[in-house]
Amino acid sequence: MAKLGEKLFNWFDERYNIRGFIEFMSHKSVPQHRHSIWYYFGGVSLFLFIIQVLTGILLLLYYRVGEDSSYESVQFIVSKVKFGWLIRSIHSWSANLMILAVFIHMFSVYFTKAYRKPRELTWVTGFLLLVLALTFGFSGYLLPWNELAFFATKVGTDIIGSIPWIGKDLLKIIRGGEDVTGATLARFFGLHVAILPGIFTVILFFHLLFIQIQGMSEPPEWEKLPPERRKYIPFFPNFLLRDLLLWLIILNILAVLAVFFPWELGKKADPFAPAPAGIKPEWYFLFMYQTLKLLPPKVLFLEGEFFGVLMFTVAGILWLLVPFWDVKTKNGYRNRLINLIGLFVLIYMLTMTILGYVLS
């Protein structure tokens, strides 16, 4: 048996240089310090994305897009398909956990300044992946075509209409018409299962490639440490096994959430029904939604809502470009301003999210 395994290994090694890959992997190391825990959230995000892909493919086997079939097919999945309820629940829960993991990953990279030279593009691709993950969430939320999703999408897309000059046309393009209809549903479905996965995979490939090429970022204070005081652990098997350990724990949490808190389907969307009270977007959009709600109708000479959208766009671009304007860290100096900005953003997001839940 062992000989057969060896033969098989040699067969592959002869063709694909497996030994060389193992050699590379065994020399790959990960810095070990008091902030090492944050390294694992990239892996957790990746694991949850893999779960998203697998459960999404399974859901696709039964999901039928359309005003008359979306809700019914999801209802069929959760009530008739064997383990359909589990797959749908895991898909929904892991989507939320993935966005949470991506946010944690992003803030940990930000506060440990891991975006600094030479990892600017890793940060940029990571930020793009976050934007795509949010778009995944927004488009996927509508697909069950239930009441909450319908009105949340209506409210969410309405914001786009507040952009001057192009807002109305943009809204029409996104919705496939004046209102949220079956056309919107078809667009969001296409976006969710074809366009976004394609773009996401390409950007994810580059993000992972950059990490493989450059390795894990070391903390800035290590630059002053002598090499012998820097600790490393081998990527394979130590780091990978720790990653695996965390993934298993996450899998356990997911299973418990899916069984004890199955994702509800609610009532089917009825475009002619009045919007139910307390409609609000998913938690990861709530800080933006709450800000727009609290803004006065007019700020300076701009519409309040447009002002908010503009501010978030500018803030997003500045956040995306942080490795390029944070010159101090790039040149090896401590930059407290970056920490203060990050802390402000974090507290702002948390406060607005809590307010979003409390005030409604």
Added chain:
Amino acid sequence: MVRKIFLSLFFLSLISFAQNKDGCYNCHKDVVGDKPTALYSEDVHFKLGISCADCHGGDRTSDDMDVAMSKERGFIGVPKGDKIIDVCLRCHSNEETMKKFNSKVDVSQFKLFKASVHGKSEIATCVTCHGIHEIKRASDPRSPVYPTREIRLCSKCHSDANYMKRFNPGLPTDQFEKYKTSVHGQRILRGDIKVATCSDCHSAHDIFPANDPRSTVFASNLPTTCARCHSDASYMRGYKIPTDQYEKYVKSVHGRALLEKGDLSAPACNDCHGNHGAIPPGVKSISHVCGTCHALNAEMFSRSPHAPVFEAKKIPQCEVCHGYHLIEKPTDEMLGTNTKATCIKCHKEGDKGFEVARQMREMIDTLVVKINKAKEILYEAETKGMDVSDARYQMNDVPQILIKARTVIHTANLDEFKETINPGYEIISEVTRAGLEAIDEYYFRRWGLGASTLIITILVIALYLKIKQIERRK
């Protein structure tokens, strides 16, 4: 008393003095000798000293005809159309004037009349019903509105199909003919003025169409209208009929539906007794009367073995089990062989009917128990977070089946009953199975979660130990 006599004598002397001084009346009576003046001597107004000039205008004190009947003296001649009403209203809407004549006549008559169907359509004026120069008190048997004459007065228009077409082509014109067949009609033709005539039910001046909620014969007002006489024990004394019908009716399923819920499709007195031809339904016609609404029950009863027996023994059909004025919501208790069941009024243990009643009741009770059990199971499944919407949807058919089965008991046919109720049993057993499966699935998920969590936890521990081992080795 002395004061009253004195007042009466005073009025009489005043009247005779006034009439002696009435130039219009004297001249028209003695010189012209026309019919109106001849009739007027018997008119209630003449007797109260009201002169021709009070209605026609002019100067009654002048002996010169040209002066007495001149426009300058206010002479209007024969009033026509609205002018007639104006003439009557001058006194009849004036409380002060009416008081002078010691009259108890209601001064709001015109207001009521103007709002009524007759007043609105300007079909009739005061004189149409009360006459012109021979107006009598309503209590005077010679008055056209006296009970024995009133029915003919109303029928003059209401029985004339050609005339009625002009105002309401849809309104029947056979009321008088039907009324003559009613107990009320037959009694009044014999001179009993205590029975109801047109104005007793429809009121006198404020008459509205029967579908107008203000009408005294509007469905929900009618029981009170009938009860005005029929619940008055002293008024009804001598007729030898009960006076508790209204009291019973308001407590009945029909009374509650009509008077409490405002369901106008529920029957009022007239729906069973007829309106103009009101008469208590005879033994043979009870099932037909009930059957006008409860058609299916009546049809089923008519082909039951009960129908010919009831007919032969002259037993009132529906009434035997359901009663009449105090008809309560039927319950399953009425069926079967227990003490509250109506079946045991006739059936004894050992006969076929007794056995059929027992089995029917047992099957209904069993289905009801199974329904409640199934509901509990579905509720439990739902509270466990399981989707049982399909089973809930299936359950919707069961109440309908139960209603049908409760109706089919009127056939007293056990085979037909079983055929109706059995689909209910099938649905309930499917629903129960679906509910139990959902509960099983819930526990399967919990156990599955437990098993998978345990496996993953073991893997986590094993992995943790492996990591420790590797790190220790290094």
